[in-house]
Amino acid sequence: MITATPSRHAPSPARGGYGFRSVTRMEWHKLRSVRSTWWIVAVFTIAMIGLSVLVLGHEGYARMPAADRASFDPVHDSFIALVLGQLLLGALGVLAITTEFSSGMIRATFAAVPSRPLVLAAKAAVLGAVTLAAGELAAFAAFAAGQAALQAPAPHATLGQPGVLRAVLLAGAYPALIALIGLGLGALVRHTAGGICALVGVLFVLPLLFISPALQDKSQNFLPHPMANAMTAVKPLAHTLSPWLLFALLCLYAALTLAAGAWSLTRRDA
Numbered sequence: 001m002i003t004a005t006p007s008r009h010a011p012s013p014a015r016g017g018y019g020f021r022s023v024t025r026m027e028w029h030k031l032r033s034v035r036s037t038w039w040i041v042a043v044f045t046i047a048m049i050g051l052s053v054l055v056l057g058h059e060g061y062a063r064m065p066a067a068d069r070a071s072f073d074p075v076h077d078s079f080i081a082l083v084l085g086q087l088l089l090g091a092l093g094v095l096a097i098t099t100e101f102s103s104g105m106i107r108a109t110f111a112a113v114p115s116r117p118l119v120l121a122a123k124a125a126v127l128g129a130v131t132l133a134a135g136e137l138a139a140f141a142a143f144a145a146g147q148a149a150l151q152a153p154a155p156h157a158t159l160g161q162p163g164v165l166r167a168v169l170l171a172g173a174y175p176a177l178i179a180l181i182g183l184g185l186g187a188l189v190r191h192t193a194g195g196i197c198a199l200v201g202v203l204f205v206l207p208l209l210f211i212s213p214a215l216q217d218k219s220q221n222f223l224p225h226p227m228a229n230a231m232t233a234v235k236p237l238a239h240t241l242s243p244w245l246l247f248a249l250l251c252l253y254a255a256l257t258l259a260a261g262a263w264s265l266t267r268r269d270a
Helices: 020-033 035-057 066-071 082-103 105-112 116-149 164-189 192-209 213-219 224-231 243-267
Strands: none
Touching: 020 035, 020 116, 035 082, 035 116, 082 105, 082 116, 082 164, 082 192, 082 224, 105 116, 116 164, 116 243, 164 192, 164 224, 164 243, 192 213, 192 224, 224 243
16 A cells, blocks of 8 residues: 655645745635625725716816815815725725635634734735725726816816825725725624624714814824825815824724734634
8 A cells, every 4th residue: 555645845734834925825816716806896996986077077166165166175076985985995804804704714714824813914915905906096097087077167186286196195095904904803803794883883983973073173183084084185184183194093003903803813713
């Protein structure tokens, strides 16, 4: 009888043969093989471009009062669809992990890769790359389409003007960070409906709790959805921090949520 003996050079999961690159390839195969991923990205892109054209194409600048003309920001108005887009990509982040828990596939994943934080880090890298690419492409397309739809005598914006390129770049990065927050919430909750509800609470319910004007002025520097308004505006908004500081704070939120998700994965059974 011939018995197979393991090769000395073959990687073994028990000996740490699955590195970050290998796990990332596995997670990329999972994400791209699910049709809902590309449907969500497609709807996100169409919404970003379509709503930009719809809003700026019917802006009615000529009929605006003088005060509204002074505050008119054609760049910020190009990204009105982020209200919906952040929820779409955030839901994609939740689904990236909760579907494995609901199907039971997560047990096979953890059996192959015992380091659970490594699995979550690989998911975050793949999800972040996909959503950042989709977000930036959609942001630049929405900006171009919106400016083309904007009618005279409304002022048009170009990427060479101060603050415009920064606003477009942050408009593409913002939903990617929300997707990573959704991934962290999904790792914490482990249930699709619960994870999406938690995401909706963070994005839309928390701002409603700050009723007084003073609290609203302070909250817009610390809550994701109000932060997006300042990040994507060219004309400075009152009572807000600088756009890059808000972006750094949002990156910190994503990192903390993922860290909490990684801690939960190591503490609870699959």
